[in-house]
Amino acid sequence: MRERIAILVCWLTLGLVVGLSWLFALRHNPVAPPPAPSVSVAAPGPEARPPGTNEAGARLFREQGCTSCHALGGNGNPRYPLDGVGARLKPDELRAWITGTGPAAGTLSAMVVRRKARYLELSDADLAALVAWLGEARAPAP
Numbered sequence: 001m002r003e004r005i006a007i008l009v010c011w012l013t014l015g016l017v018v019g020l021s022w023l024f025a026l027r028h029n030p031v032a033p034p035p036a037p038s039v040s041v042a043a044p045g046p047e048a049r050p051p052g053t054n055e056a057g058a059r060l061f062r063e064q065g066c067t068s069c070h071a072l073g074g075n076g077n078p079r080y081p082l083d084g085v086g087a088r089l090k091p092d093e094l095r096a097w098i099t100g101t102g103p104a105a106g107t108l109s110a111m112v113v114r115r116k117a118r119y120l121e122l123s124d125a126d127l128a129a130l131v132a133w134l135g136e137a138r139a140p141a142p
């Protein structure tokens with residue numbers, strides 16, 4: 001008798017688990033409309049950017065690997081946060097820091113200057129987008 005009850009409890013538990021999984025899957029996978037094209041896992045989502053409208057700048061910031069050294073809005077390498085940088089630096093200064101040129105070069109290590117030198121090859125439009133985007137980063141770290 002006890003064995004039968006134990007088996008019954010086993011099956012009930014199994015049913016409960018399957019049922020809950022099913023409910024969970026149903027809630028998290030809406031049947032319609034079809035799921036949006038999946039976003040690359042490595043790229044931080046739209047919440048990575050500070051309030052602002054400059055999509056190109058936000059995209060470049062991710063694509064150009066700035067996040068391997070810098071964080072903005074809590075995304076990226078927290079070692080060198082750029083939160084609020086737009087309130088501190090003028091566009092010219094931002095450009096110099098991005099490319100590791102001018103007065104900025106003096107404080108950066110040779111390795112970082114070499115790495116940032118590749119950003120000199122960005123088009124003027126791309127650099128301007130990055131500068132504009134960082135210029136909008138005025139909020140303090142989250």
Ligand code: HEC
Pocket residue numbers: 060061064065066067068069070080081082085089094097098108111112115116119130134
């Ligand atoms: C190899 C690491 C590295 C990469 C990649 C890198 N940076 Fe930097 N960057 C630094 C370091 C180090 C500093 C100096 C930070 C400090 O002293 O607080 C700096 C400084 C800056 C500053 C000035 C920060 C301040 O608080 O005054 C800006 C703006 C900046 N970088 C933007 C960028 C952007 C935009 C990119 C991508 C296009 C980028 N960086 C890529 C290492 C990097």
